[in-house]
Amino acid sequence: MCIRPARWRPTTSSSRRRPASAMAARRGRAPRHNKGKDMKPAILLLKLIGLACAASLSTLAQAAWPEDKPIRLVVPFTAGGTADALGRSLAQQLAKELGQTIIVENKPGAGSMLGTREVAGAKPDGYTLLLGTTANVFNKYFYKKPLYDLQRDLTPISQLVEIPNFLAVNPKLPIDTLAELIRYARAHPDQLSCAHSGIGASPFVACELFKKMAQVRIVSVPYQGGTQAISDVIGGTASLVFQSEALSYIRAGQLRPIGVTTASRSPFLKDTPAIAEQLPGYEVSAWYGLLGPAALPSEISARLAQAVMQILRSPEMQERLALVGGVAVGSEPAAFKKKLDADLAFYDQAIPALGVNAD
Structure with a gap:
């Protein structure tokens, strides 16, 4: 918090005044409090603190980026x-x-x-x-x-x-869980295809690492982008997809979620397991x-x-x-x-x- 130091004022005999409450008591009346007036200095102080903090942040920015560009x-x-x-x-x-x-x-x-x-x-x-x-x-x-x-x-x-890559399949496939996907892929080698957004991107690594750790043979199919990969899985040209953009299509019911590639479950698909729950150590x-x-x-x-x-x-x-x-x-x-x-x-x-x- 940025606080401006208070000004010090010397105390003199002329400045010593009895509190209003004491004077009122001597006159036999209950002391009066004007809450509105009491609050004004506090409000003013808060405003000054805010202005001082804003000025400090502005000064920091100007110090870091002094040039006009x-x-x-x-x-x-x-x-x-x-x-x-x-x-x-x-x-x-x-x-x-x-x-x-x-x-x-x-x-x-x-x-x-x-x-x-x-x-x-x-x-x-x-x-x-x-x-x-x-x-x-x-x-x-x-x-x-x-x-x-x-x-x-x-x-x-x-x-x-x-952001996790969401593993999802075409809803027409007889696969509802990660364990079922692994069993199906092992029983049908090279018959499933994995769509992704290209070699070298995280969906590609997610797909290849899954194949390696699950010991399955799935055909890898690269696309120019994630949207194209997802569209082909929805259309049935490809079987499954690893893609971060798949979430909206899962929510729309166009894809069936099977797993997420982060170490723990996504807060946006709490009922969908992390792949690491089935394959310990998996994370992309x-x-x-x-x-x-x-x-x-x-x-x-x-x-x-x-x-x-x-x-x-x-x-x-x-x-x-x-x-x-x-x-x-x-x-x-x-x-x-x-x-x-x-x-x-x-x-x-x-x-x-x-x-x-x-x-």
Whole structure:
């Protein structure tokens, strides 16, 4: 809390006055209290505290971003998708929190590597930021020559959200549970097909890791995007899908949910088990986070993380995340770095065993 120190006034004989209650008692009357007048100084003090806090936050923002130019938020995907929508919502709210102009720039290509490389090569002054995703972890494993090193070239600022990939099947299939899916796939090798949004993305890893751990043979079918993959499962061209965008179709009854890829159940599908309940150790969660170039000053990272945490508490952002089954995180820079390091350590073991690359 920001509090302005009170002014000290010396006490003199002329300033010593008896309390009104004492004077009233001497005259034989009950003391009178004017609550309206008593409250005015307190209300004024609260207003002054609010103004002082707002001024302090504005001063912090000006200190971190002193130049008269906008902040660029690079979204390494095409416009119109989940990442783009989240990036634009974040930019709008972040501009209000920081009192800065923020421009969203879509820089798709090479599995998000082109946009990521641009941020990695930018000056670490807080004017160029990245909306990072799980793809920033996976690119290390699916490209022979990645265009950046996540741990060396970028600064973790704050994880925004965690989103599961929902495993769902065509409702016409005789499959209602995860155990039934595994039994059916084992009894009918290579007859089921798994639709996903492309090699190197988290739905692809979710599908391949499931096949490996469940010891089943399912045909992997990549699509240009998650919506196309979902449409083919609804239409019966493909059998099942791993996709974060599947939640709305599940709610509409067009897909039957079988499991979620996070370590625990999703609060938006409480009756649908985590795949880890059937296959212990399974987890492929998608995340979105804010990152900057390497050597970004800690005071800038801390100010941005503080703003992100404030934004994620807003009802507007909570409502938008609920539409895609996202759970707000809002972590400190150190906690986000710890998560990225843990992800890399896990996939260092899990992904090479899949024997797949995108090159």
